[in-house]
Amino acid sequence: MQKAFMTKLKSNKTLKSNLITFGMVIIAYILMEILMAAGILSNLLKGLLVPLCVYAILAVSLNLTVGILGELSLGHAGFMCVGAFSSAFFSKCMQDVIPIAGVRFTLAIIIGALSAGLFGILIGIPVLRLKGDYLAIVTLAFGEIIKNLVNILYVGLDENGFHFSTKSSLDLNLSENGTVIIQGAQGITGTPHDSNFTIGIILLLLTLFIVLNLIHSRDGRAIMAIRDNTIAAESVGINITKYKLMAFSISAALAGLAGVLYAHNLSTLTALPKNFGYNMSIMILVFVVLGGIGNIRGSIISAVVLTLLPELLRGLNDYRMLIYAIVLIVMMLFNWAPACIQWREKIAYKLKKKKIVKINGKEA
Amino acid sequence: MALLEIRNLGISFGGLRAVDDFNVEIEKGCLYGLIGPNGAGKTTVFNLLTGVYKPSEGIIHLDGQDITGKKTIEINRAGVARTFQNIRLFKDLSVADNVKVGLHNHLEYNTLEGILRLPKYRAIEKQMQEEAMELLRVFELDGEADTLASNLPYGKQRKLEIARALATKPKLLLLDEPAAGMNPNETQELMDIIGFVREHFDMTILLIEHDMRLVSGICEELTVLNFGRVLCQGKTADVLNNPEVIKAYLGE
Amino acid sequence: MSFLKYLISGISLGSVYALIALGYTMVYGIAKMLNFAHGDVIMIGAFTTYTICSTLGLPPVIGVLAAVILCTFLGMGIERVAYKPLRKAASPLAVLITAIGVSYLLQNIALLIFGANTKAFASVVSFPALELADGSITVSGETIVTILSCIVIMICLMLFIHKTKAGQAMLAVSEDKGAAQLMGINVNGTIALTFAIGSALAAIAGVLLCSAYPSLNPYTGSMPGIKAFVAAVFGGIGSIPGAFIGGILLGIIEIFAKAYISSQVADAIVFAVLIIVLLIKPTGILGRNVQEKV
Numbered sequence: 001m002q003k004a005f006m007t008k009l010k011s012n013k014t015l016k017s018n019l020i021t022f023g024m025v026i027i028a029y030i031l032m033e034i035l036m037a038a039g040i041l042s043n044l045l046k047g048l049l050v051p052l053c054v055y056a057i058l059a060v061s062l063n064l065t066v067g068i069l070g071e072l073s074l075g076h077a078g079f080m081c082v083g084a085f086s087s088a089f090f091s092k093c094m095q096d097v098i099p100i101a102g103v104r105f106t107l108a109i110i111i112g113a114l115s116a117g118l119f120g121i122l123i124g125i126p127v128l129r130l131k132g133d134y135l136a137i138v139t140l141a142f143g144e145i146i147k148n149l150v151n152i153l154y155v156g157l158d159e160n161g162f163h164f165s166t167k168s169s170l171d172l173n174l175s176e177n178g179t180v181i182i183q184g185a186q187g188i189t190g191t192p193h194d195s196n197f198t199i200g201i202i203l204l205l206l207t208l209f210i211v212l213n214l215i216h217s218r219d220g221r222a223i224m225a226i227r228d229n230t231i232a233a234e235s236v237g238i239n240i241t242k243y244k245l246m247a248f249s250i251s252a253a254l255a256g257l258a259g260v261l262y263a264h265n266l267s268t269l270t271a272l273p274k275n276f277g278y279n280m281s282i283m284i285l286v287f288v289v290l291g292g293i294g295n296i297r298g299s300i301i302s303a304v305v306l307t308l309l310p311e312l313l314r315g316l317n318d319y320r321m322l323i324y325a326i327v328l329i330v331m332m333l334f335n336w337a338p339a340c341i342q343w344r345e346k347i348a349y350k351l352k353k354k355k356i357v358k359i360n361g362k363e364a
Numbered sequence: 365m366a367l368l369e370i371r372n373l374g375i376s377f378g379g380l381r382a383v384d385d386f387n388v389e390i391e392k393g394c395l396y397g398l399i400g401p402n403g404a405g406k407t408t409v410f411n412l413l414t415g416v417y418k419p420s421e422g423i424i425h426l427d428g429q430d431i432t433g434k435k436t437i438e439i440n441r442a443g444v445a446r447t448f449q450n451i452r453l454f455k456d457l458s459v460a461d462n463v464k465v466g467l468h469n470h471l472e473y474n475t476l477e478g479i480l481r482l483p484k485y486r487a488i489e490k491q492m493q494e495e496a497m498e499l500l501r502v503f504e505l506d507g508e509a510d511t512l513a514s515n516l517p518y519g520k521q522r523k524l525e526i527a528r529a530l531a532t533k534p535k536l537l538l539l540d541e542p543a544a545g546m547n548p549n550e551t552q553e554l555m556d557i558i559g560f561v562r563e564h565f566d567m568t569i570l571l572i573e574h575d576m577r578l579v580s581g582i583c584e585e586l587t588v589l590n591f592g593r594v595l596c597q598g599k600t601a602d603v604l605n606n607p608e609v610i611k612a613y614l615g616e
Numbered sequence: 617m618s619f620l621k622y623l624i625s626g627i628s629l630g631s632v633y634a635l636i637a638l639g640y641t642m643v644y645g646i647a648k649m650l651n652f653a654h655g656d657v658i659m660i661g662a663f664t665t666y667t668i669c670s671t672l673g674l675p676p677v678i679g680v681l682a683a684v685i686l687c688t689f690l691g692m693g694i695e696r697v698a699y700k701p702l703r704k705a706a707s708p709l710a711v712l713i714t715a716i717g718v719s720y721l722l723q724n725i726a727l728l729i730f731g732a733n734t735k736a737f738a739s740v741v742s743f744p745a746l747e748l749a750d751g752s753i754t755v756s757g758e759t760i761v762t763i764l765s766c767i768v769i770m771i772c773l774m775l776f777i778h779k780t781k782a783g784q785a786m787l788a789v790s791e792d793k794g795a796a797q798l799m800g801i802n803v804n805g806t807i808a809l810t811f812a813i814g815s816a817l818a819a820i821a822g823v824l825l826c827s828a829y830p831s832l833n834p835y836t837g838s839m840p841g842i843k844a845f846v847a848a849v850f851g852g853i854g855s856i857p858g859a860f861i862g863g864i865l866l867g868i869i870e871i872f873a874k875a876y877i878s879s880q881v882a883d884a885i886v887f888a889v890l891i892i893v894l895l896i897k898p899t900g901i902l903g904r905n906v907q908e909k910v
Contacts, residue, residue: 013510066709072709126891126895127891127895129898130894130895130898131898133644133650133849133853134849134894134898134899134900136650137845137846137849137890137894138890138891138894140842140887141846141887141888141890141891142887142891144883144884144887145884145887145888148880148881148883148884148887149881149884151880152878152880152881166878209479210479213478213479213480213481214475214478214479217473217475217478217479217485217489218464218468218471218472218473218478218488218489218492219475219478220478221457221461221464221465221468222465222468224454224456224457224461225454225457225465227456228453228454228455228456228457229452229453229454229455231416231448231452231908231910232448232452232453232454232528233454233465234436234437234440235414235436235440235445235446235448235452235529236440236445236465236466236468236528236529236531236532237437237440237441237468237469237532238437238465238468239437240437246475278842282652282716285709285712285713285716286713286716286717289707289709289710289712289713290713293707293709294456318727318728319728321720321723321724321727322721322724322725322728324720325717325718325720325721325723325724326717326721328713328714328716328717328720329698329714329717329718329721332702332710332713332714332717333698333701333702333714335710336702336705336706336707336710336714337701337702337705337710338701338704338705338706339701340701407910411910416910448910
């Protein structure tokens with residue numbers, strides 16, 4: 001049995017690669033848990049564990065759009081925002097109705113992912129016919145619109161049901177025992193703290209499971225065929241709209257999942273330019289490109305490294321973001337500049353004296 | 365009844381009449397050639413046939429079914445597959461995966477079955493692998509099934525494109541300059557393959573080609589296009605000896 | 617009357633956007649890359665003028681000149697070090713991300729030198745304000761100068777591109793780098809020149825932006841940069857008159873949205889209009905529609 005598995009492993013490169021990816025995440029989890037139990041982990045790092053999972057999920061999900069579908073999206077934070085707010089809204093409403101945290105959070109996850117996915121479909125239908133940089137700017141625009149609208153949204157609840165306003169909490173006309181749930185720019189306060197590192201890792205593994213299995217299936221092949229040559233894909237009967245929309249909405253739903261994790265890790269959820277604006281979308285894109293476009297494992301690694309880097313440089317105070325910027329530029333040049341790639345291959349050849357394998361392949 | 369029947373097909377781009385009053389009938393199992401000088405409108409005919417362009421007028425019938433003005437994917441499902449003049453492979457997919465994309469509409473399981481790796485996924489993927497390998501063996505590409513398509517040499521890329529088109533199980537195969545860029549040995553090999561495909565898959569083939577050795581060697585019937593209009597039509601030998609055709613090709 | 621007032625302030629804001637968008641669109645048209653650091657070059661330009669005029673007390677002319685010269689070299693330097701090595705990279709996204717890195721770099725350099733506090737930028741414009749309709753409408757000197765310089769620069773750019781040899785080389789490079797090289801055009805030089813001009817324009821835009829809206833910090837260029845990018849896409853990216861029209865329209869829409877609807881959702885409205893325009897005309901108002909040949 002075991003022998004059969006080993007031979008299968010040898011013959012199947014993708015299976016092996018997937019197992020490495022899952023194994024990497026699980027080992028990192030065990031390592032962190034051990035460090036935590038031993039009390040070595042600083043409070044700062046402990047606080048970063050859930051955000052690390054959030055960023056890793058975001059990077060993997062955006063890679064589905066950028067690397068696998070081959071379309072540039074600059075509005076990924078908008079989908080995260082939808083997932084965060086819809087799920088936090090649900091959790092806050094249901095805090096007393098469903099007292100069991102596990103059940104409530106599971107439902108919140110489903111609601112967050114589904115609403116983000118729904119937004120993905122709604123936005124995807126009109127915009128996915130645009131190409132390249134035009135698609136990029138429109139997704140950026142949608143991300144900003146979502147963030148903007150959340151900031152003027154007021155929702156309250158009393159015995160007469162929900163009240164909505166776009167002006168202020170007073171305009172909600174709530175009765176005496178009503179409560180304001182979403183308070184405009186102040187966002188949602190008092191979301192139950194349901195996220196933790198273990199749940200974050202489980203959601204990351206779930207994301208990986210969905211994305212990797214999708215890529216290596218009939219639908220994934222169709223999506224990558226569209227990326228490589230839309231006209232040829234159409235000529236062999238691939239429904240372009242359907243598969244573009246599928247990739248885009250699954251990518252959005254997974255960003256929503258990250259949003260759920262993010263929202264339930266904070267006591268106050270607000271939509272700021274920092275967390276849901278285009279800056280965030282761009283940062284996720286940086287993870288994806290630096291980790292290798294289409295390389296799922298690379299996305300996780302670069303999300304973790306780039307999130308930890310500024311924290312590790314904290315001792316350098318004012319210089320840390322400067323160093324971060326320089327490291328980013330240098331790493332991009334090192335990874336992508338044809339001259340650097342040649343130079344690296346030459347070094348690798350000298351070291352190994354073996355056949356040069358092409359680096360930066362698109363296979364995950 | 366003919367497998368492909370085109371009546372009065374025409375299209376204009378702005379003021380330019382790219383194809384005008386194009387008529388053709390192709391019998392099932394025939395190997396039919398479409399030739400003509402550069403810019404005569406040959407590829408435009410292919411694009412009209414596959415729904416890339418919508419014809420301004422005329423009708424196209426495939427096996428009795430009206431496919432005029434339908435979308436590309438509907439036309440492919442009706443049974444027309446093609447290759448492209450400038451090769452269009454899925455360059456970052458493996459050779460086997462390129463063919464599997466062609467099998468997409470014939471071997472199906474849904475997204476959930478794929479993500480959850482349900483038994484149906486395993487069964488269909490196994491069948492896909494077998495069918496893809498079978499096709500690749502015809503083109504002697506089975507040894508490179510795991511190679512990235514972009515890493516194949518030129519001649520093999522052309523062959524892979526034909527294999528991918530055949531994977532969609534068409535009734536009619538359109539080949540746009542299959543021998544372009546091939547050396548005489550490769551062209552000879554290609555001629556053998558086209559002949560084999562016709563026998564083995566019982567295929568009707570319409571091809572555009574400039575290589576006269578290939579055209580005269582394997583095509584049974586020809587249509588010559590010049591300035592978007594049919595110059596001459598008929599049995600290969602008759603057409604190639606037609607003085608008008610010689611004039612169009614060689615000038616006065 | 618208030619309508620006219622808003623229209624004028626819309627055009628004023630729009631001409632700043634247009635000025636930034638001109639630089640954006642030139643770089644995009646020729647180097648085919650979204651230079652995310654463009655907004656930060658603007659900020660550097662404004663800080664240069666601020667240092668020379670407010671800190672050293674030298675006359676505005678010197679401040680503006682210094683900003684233009686510094687930004688020209690800065691733009692060329694960035695192109696040489698960060699963008700040129702990636703011109704033939706496997707994915708066009710690589711240079712986009714590097715541009716984001718450059719943007720962070722410029723912001724943090726400014727942060728280190730000038731600190732995070734917002735500075736009050738003293739206007740470099742000494743042009744008198746224009747009073748219309750018996751003083752009920754005032755058009756500030758900054759507005760007049762911004763609009764005039766925007767129009768002058770646009771005309772100069774068009775003349776430069778269509779009438780000079782270097783401009784023709786730019787057109788050729790934007791069509792097809794390989795073919796241009798074969799025709800003996802110095803492609804690297806042409807792209808460097810494009811960045812030089814684009815960055816010089818950014819310096820002017822920065823000075824005028826901060827003269828009209830006198831607050832300056834390391835992140836000042838960021839949002840106008842994005843807005844100008846939107847304006848360039850709006851008008852059809854790569855097109856110089858398109859950038860002008862897009863910029864002006866964007867400014868007017870933003871001011872009207874702030875005045876008549878709500879200042880909180882003004883940005884959302886600007887972006888919504890952009891989306892609607894692109895859905896109707898996918899390549900912007902004056903953009904060329906290039907279809908892939910089968």
